Amino acid sequence: MIQRVLVDGREHDRISVGDRGLHYGDGLFETILIRDGMPCLWDRHMARLALGADRLGLPRPSPSMLRDEAVRIGTELDHGLLKLILTRGVGGRGYRPPATPHPRRILLSYASSPSSDPWIDGGVAIRFCETPASVNSHLAGIKHLNRLDAVLARREWDDPEIAEGLMCDEAGSFVGGTMTNLFVWDGVALATPSVTRSGLAGTVRAVAIEAASRAGIACVERPVTRRMIEEAVGLFLTNARIGVWPVSRLADRLLDPERLPLDLLSAVRRTAHTPEWSDP
Template sequence: MSTAPVRLLLDGKAEAAVSPLDRGLLYGDGLFETVRFAAGSAPLWARHMQRLQHGCKRLHLPAIDAEHLESEALSVIDGMPEAVVRITITRGIGERGYRLPAHPQPTRLVAAFAPPPSPPEDYRDGVVARLCALRLASQPLLAGLKHLNRLEQVLARAEWDDPAVFEGLLCDEAGRVISATMANLFAVIDGVMVTPALDRCGVAGVARAEILARGGVQVRDLPLDLLWQAQELFLSSSVRGILPLRTVGETAFAPGPHTRALQQHWRDLGFSGSQA
């Protein structure tokens, strides 16, 4: 099976030689954003840059140049009608050890990929999810950030190889539902949209932020036993949009008016096609 070449810029140059001494490689010391482009535009770009700037501040990384990143992103997607751009920022090369470099020179990697398949039936009928055995560890200092250490998600995704299962839901150590491995989770309970609080662990997605900005969502702890009482369950992702969950394990759910309204909102933002 052939793989299409990846278009990328490393510190603005068309090369892929990251130093083996880069702290992103050695320690996962950095952040990333995965941005969906449609017809040469990224409707959630401002939210991605806001989260990236916030993450840089929390990790004591130099501030980013959002205009420069946008220029590089547009360069790597040139000629691609639909694309996913991954922006990776690391602290760069430093002396061996955990101590922060006194004057960091961040590494900047901007790469474009073809978007993932978007079967229309997934958005119409929903996808299948399972409950993962792995539990997310609590670390408030990193909670919400899209940092480079994704080992928890890697190990959770390794729990299944059934192609019929699209996603896995993750709980924290106390049994509270947090998210899916690649997306945020929303539930409609007693007619109210609820999404898990992410002050202990988890990634605060930009699609989640877009939904929260519309209002009418409770951000709260979501115990697992309450999840089974939901009338609707759906995932939010800046890459895939709004995906209803059809089943989680043996429990069935059905797309409802809240899910459909947000799918329409995604189309209104400019994400055309079945992925919205």
């Protein structure tokens, strides 16, 4: 449930019907885990937001301003989420963006209670999706507002036992989950789908790649095929909200999360769930 909303720094929940985020998905968003009133991976989220703003030609919002606003609505949460939406603001009819945009900032806080943890409960069940992931190298990696492929993929199941669905592009290369990044473990090394043509450069994905390097575990960013997934010793998923989810079942195949590099996953989870503020 939404706790509080700030629109351009003001506490209200109304925006113009002319906002280009509504009309065209012309904008970006970040979903940030809050622990003990503080955000996790703040610097990584701000770096991705800046990359996305540059890619879309949006003026970058002031980091100190975003921090101040995040403090205003996030510090009251023991556990929850902060969603930051940045749109190009109001523009005229048609796709052509205004020459001088006036971006709109929307911050929403969500309180949540820690639920059962798949890490403790033995992993999650996932499935394959039929809806293909969009391919666009200019939009790949950034967290833009156009998520209809994930929306359609998520409509494919309503079984509460299925936590996530894996998506591939039209060529059959896997991109990740509807809301997660995918890692494939062959018993020696990790592979994760490249995000140069499709998919999202997840904040925890980056943490996992860096942690693998420090641990001396090879982690290759490459096209991931269905055969690789079906022959994998283990799979795990990452995103900012969940941290790390080991996979215990994919479709009808059972997997043993104990065969994953658990020390690595523990390190990733610990980093993903550690609150921190950077210097403004």
